[in-house]
Amino acid sequence: MNGKRSLLHDFTKGFIEENATFRMVIGMCPTLAVTTSIVNGFWMGVAVIFVLTFSNVLVSALRKVTPDQIRIPIFVILIATPVVIVELMMKAFLPDMYRILGVFVPLIVVNCIIIARSEAFAYRNPVLNSLLDGLGIGMGYTINLMVIGGIREFLGTGKIVLFSLGSFPAKPLFDPMAVMLSSPGGFITLGLLMAVLNILIKRSEARKSAGQQVCHD
Amino acid sequence: MKFISIILGGVLISNFVFIQYLGLCAFIGLSEQLETAVGMASAVIFVMTGASAVAAAFEQFILIPLNLQYLRTIAYILVIAAFVQLVEIFLKKTAPGLYKAMGIYLPLITTNCAVLGVALLNVAKSYNILYSTVNGIAGALGWSLAIIIFAGIRERWKLMQIPDVLKGFPLALISTGLMSLAFLGFSGLFQGILK
Numbered sequence: 006m007n008g009k010r011s012l013l014h015d016f017t018k019g020f021i022e023e024n025a026t027f028r029m030v031i032g033m034c035p036t037l038a039v040t041t042s043i044v045n046g047f048w049m050g051v052a053v054i055f056v057l058t059f060s061n062v063l064v065s066a067l068r069k070v071t072p073d074q075i076r077i078p079i080f081v082i083l084i085a086t087p088v089v090i091v092e093l094m095m096k097a098f099l100p101d102m103y104r105i106l107g108v109f110v111p112l113i114v115v116n117c118i119i120i121a122r123s124e125a126f127a128y129r130n131p132v133l134n135s136l137l138d139g140l141g142i143g144m145g146y147t148i149n150l151m152v153i154g155g156i157r158e159f160l161g162t163g164k165i166v167l168f169s170l171g172s173f174p175a176k177p178l179f180d181p182m183a184v185m186l187s188s189p190g191g192f193i194t195l196g197l198l199m200a201v202l203n204i205l206i207k208r209s210e211a212r213k214s215a216g217q218q219v220c221h222d
Numbered sequence: 223m224k225f226i227s228i229i230l231g232g233v234l235i236s237n238f239v240f241i242q243y244l245g246l247c248a249f250i251g252l253s254e255q256l257e258t259a260v261g262m263a264s265a266v267i268f269v270m271t272g273a274s275a276v277a278a279a280f281e282q283f284i285l286i287p288l289n290l291q292y293l294r295t296i297a298y299i300l301v302i303a304a305f306v307q308l309v310e311i312f313l314k315k316t317a318p319g320l321y322k323a324m325g326i327y328l329p330l331i332t333t334n335c336a337v338l339g340v341a342l343l344n345v346a347k348s349y350n351i352l353y354s355t356v357n358g359i360a361g362a363l364g365w366s367l368a369i370i371i372f373a374g375i376r377e378r379w380k381l382m383q384i385p386d387v388l389k390g391f392p393l394a395l396i397s398t399g400l401m402s403l404a405f406l407g408f409s410g411l412f413q414g415i416l417k
Contacts, residue, residue, distance in 0.1 A: 030391055031247065034335045038243035078303060093292060108342045111295045112335045117247050129334040188241050189406060192399030200392040207387065 012055055015134045019141030025118045026149040026195075027202055032118035035109045036150060037191035041161070044168060046101045046154030049109065050093045050147025056113050057122060059087035064127040065135035071128070080123040082115070088114040118146060161185035182193035225356055227254035230358025235409055238336050240402035244361075245336030249369050250394050259373035261320045263366035267359070269309055270337050273302045274358030277341035278351040298341050306331045336365055372398065 023029060026036050032053075039049040063070075063083045071079050092110050095103040103110065122221055127135040158202065159165050163171050163181040184190050238244045245266075252262045277298050285291050309331070313321045331337060340361045344354040375397060384393060 033244050033246040069352050089295055115335045189399045189403040192395045196392045196395030200387050204389040
């Protein structure tokens with residue numbers, strides 16, 4: 006029972022509790038660089054899910070034979086393997102997307118999220134837990150990328166393109182703000198999103214403590 | 223002429239932090255104090271220049287003759303890791319105070335995407351060893367310029383009244399965004415002069 010709940014928790018904690026972008030603030034470069042549309046964010050997220058799960062499983066499976074002093078270089082090599090796989094697969098099957106994501110696909114190898122999960126989780130936990138941890142954190146990250154990508158795409162082009170379903174609405178609703186698609190837009194969007202999230206957290210905390218005070222009375 | 227355009231391009235027009243989104247973790251993590259920022263900037267200049275030169279040589283003399291370009295990512299990360307180790311040993315001996323101040327971020331240069339990024343971008347632009355080195359210097363100077371300006375701004379925050387919800391990362395990102403807006407202005411500046 007307890008074991009099962011902890012497995013489930015290992016999977017779900019990546020969405021909110023240990024959300025990579027907003028709670029741990031790591032893996033910033035791709036978060037900003039590839040989020041000019043939902044679709045770009047989605048494919049980058051898929052690549053990260055694959056690499057993170059793969060590397061978590063490898064690190065966890067080899068954790069007992071990995072010498073402590075040189076674990077970081079070993080992690081890097083273990084992470085580089087799935088990254089090369091993703092790179093070659095994308096080049097072969099999604100050449101257009103590979104061109105858009107560009108240097109950020111091989112750069113997954115130095116993404117702090119991956120190495121942080123190896124160090125903080127996979128190196129200390131069994132294979133199954135690490136697999137779920139990788140899936141959970143990766144999916145949480147994908148959702149972040151798609152949300153930021155959606156906001157920037159909507160403000161920057163006036164519409165949202167959902168894969169092959171076409172664009173919604175068909176015509177831009179307003180004059181697109183092109184700056185949202187260039188670099189300043191990414192920084193400002195993420196900054197404001199974090200501020201809004203802080204306000205929400207503060208509100209819910211205030212409500213909780215107010216509720217507790219009522220109970221004390 | 224090409225040298226000038228690479229240097230101006232790296233420092234101003236396509237600044238690593240503001241325009242290309244590379245090396246952001248260290249940029250935001252280490253810019254709270256001017257002194258630390260300067261230390262990190264010097265380490266990055268050394269590592270980035272060295273790493274792009276060594277990586278370009280590695281590409282030309284080992285990967286291309288052996289037809290192993292598909293192993294580029296793994297090979298480059300090893301070259302960079304070795305270089306970072308060198309800087310670490312050097313700083314530990316010569317500047318222990320600085321070494322301590324940089325703490326965890328120095329080994330993290332290995333995972334600084336700007337360093338691997340510049341090496342990979344050099345390949346994408348098919349620069350030779352000389353141009354790659356110059357591009358490495360230019361990128362590193364641009365990164366250093368960004369973090370030093372930004373650390374100066376952040377030091378002023380201590381004297382200001384900032385709303386609670388904006389403290390820390392949100393304000394850091396928004397001010398980076400505003401600076402990036404300023405750097406965007408360089409994009410058209412040299413177009414007519416440098417081809």
